Amino acid sequence: MSTKNNVMVFIQQDEGKIVDVSLELVSKASELAARLGVSVTGVLPGHGIEKEAQKAIQYGAAEVVCIDDKRLAYYTPVPYAKVMTQVIKKYQPQIVLYGATTTGRDLGPRIASSLKVGLTADCTDLQIGEYSYKDKVFENILYQIRPAFGGNIVATIVSPERFPQMATVREGVMKMREPDDAAKGTITKMDIEFGDQDFPTEIIKRVKEAKSVNLKGSHIIVAGGIGVGSKDDFNLIKDLAHTLGGEVGASRAAVDAGFVAKEHQIGQTGTTVRPKLYIACGISGSIQHRAGMAESSRIIAINSDPEAPIFQVAHYGIVGDLKDVIPKFIKAYKAKA
Numbered sequence: 213m214s215t216k217n218n219v220m221v222f223i224q225q226d227e228g229k230i231v232d233v234s235l236e237l238v239s240k241a242s243e244l245a246a247r248l249g250v251s252v253t254g255v256l257p258g259h260g261i262e263k264e265a266q267k268a269i270q271y272g273a274a275e276v277v278c279i280d281d282k283r284l285a286y287y288t289p290v291p292y293a294k295v296m297t298q299v300i301k302k303y304q305p306q307i308v309l310y311g312a313t314t315t316g317r318d319l320g321p322r323i324a325s326s327l328k329v330g331l332t333a334d335c336t337d338l339q340i341g342e343y344s345y346k347d348k349v350f351e352n353i354l355y356q357i358r359p360a361f362g363g364n365i366v367a368t369i370v371s372p373e374r375f376p377q378m379a380t381v382r383e384g385v386m387k388m389r390e391p392d393d394a395a396k397g398t399i400t401k402m403d404i405e406f407g408d409q410d411f412p413t414e415i416i417k418r419v420k421e422a423k424s425v426n427l428k429g430s431h432i433i434v435a436g437g438i439g440v441g442s443k444d445d446f447n448l449i450k451d452l453a454h455t456l457g458g459e460v461g462a463s464r465a466a467v468d469a470g471f472v473a474k475e476h477q478i479g480q481t482g483t484t485v486r487p488k489l490y491i492a493c494g495i496s497g498s499i500q501h502r503a504g505m506a507e508s509s510r511i512i513a514i515n516s517d518p519e520a521p522i523f524q525v526a527h528y529g530i531v532g533d534l535k536d537v538i539p540k541f542i543k544a545y546k547a548k549a
């Protein structure tokens with residue numbers, strides 16, 4: 213495949229609506245494509261999705277290939293893999309990106325094994341650069357960047373000799389750009405011939421658990437770590453979050469200690485967030501925690517240890533016992549509100 217072709221994004225939809233991570237990826241893909249002097253092609257399988265394709269154009273896709281079939285309304289691996297493989301073979305993109313959702317994590321490896329190409333899972337950054345190996349210099353290679361060895365190193369992975377270069381990217385990591393309502397692009401309908409053998413599984417019923425925690429959608433997050441001390445004391449974190457109208461977050465250590473449920477975990481193996489305000493209380497600021505919150509617009513850290521690494525990313529730091537600081541914080545806020 214050529215290194216001159218487009219950057220492709222698998223556009224995932226849920227109940228006919230494009231999921232956020234796909235728009236984040238289209239946004240990032242348009243940056244990569246600009247660097248490469250090419251454009252972005254989205255691939256949107258589903259049913260009744262043509263209208264939604266316009267949305268991907270607003271976020272930077274020049275073309276959206278729609279594969280509309282009522283049997284594609286919900287993700288199942290075999291037909292979706294067939295769709296993606298055929299579209300990739302036809303368009304020969306140099307890069308293909310998938311959200312690291314349950315769907316993307318299932319689909320990406322199937323395509324990689326069918327096309328015999330590489331795939332880097334759970335990237336936290338993507339860049340374009342040069343790669344030299346022995347006497348060869350490869351230009352415009354996708355740097356697939358992700359934490360490795362338990363987050364102790366940040367690895368840059370390349371696959372310079374096999375195309376397309378493919379990666380899954382975690383939700384919330386790439387910044388979604390502002391939609392451009394006036395953006396123009398092409399919506400292409402593509403027919404794929406399916407046989408009964410392409411649908412070995414049938415979805416009989418879909419059960420969706422309602423989300424009780426909305427970390428990604430919250431502008432204010434108050435997060436507690438193991439330094440909070442106990443499940444009871446974690447109510448302080450909840451009180452502050454409630455007072456500020458924000459959501460409750462937590463470090464993995466606080467989750468593992470049973471202070472709060474896993475859905476609240478922020479970081480490499482939790483949710484990635486970028487709220488307007490992030491208040492980290494009793495959190496040391498390990499690299500794995502920072503991977504999920506360092507892009508927040510404003511960070512306040514409350515920690516009794518002045519040397520805690522969280523202060524390296526905090527815009528404001530309060531050195532003190534959170535059990536003293538938080539009640540004062542709440543009191544002061546209520547007095548001003």
Ligand SMILES: Cc1cc2nc3c(=O)[nH]c(=O)nc-3n(C[C@H](O)[C@H](O)[C@H](O)COP(=O)(O)OP(=O)(O)OC[C@H]3O[C@@H](n4cnc5c(N)ncnc54)[C@H](O)[C@@H]3O)c2cc1C
Pocket residue numbers: 362363436437438439440462463464465466477478479480481482483493494495496497498499500501504514515516517520532533534535
């Ligand atoms: C593969 C892998 C993935 C991981 N993924 C994640 C992840 O997604 N998210 C995550 O958070 N971690 C993750 N971790 C764990 C991570 O390495 C740290 O262990 C964890 O973030 C530490 O949590 P913590 O900051 O609450 O605890 P600690 O590091 O123990 O820090 C507690 C802090 O509280 C402060 N403190 C104590 N008492 C008080 C007080 N009374 N008032 C104020 N401050 C006080 C201390 O000074 C200290 O800085 C992962 C680890 C691995 C290996």
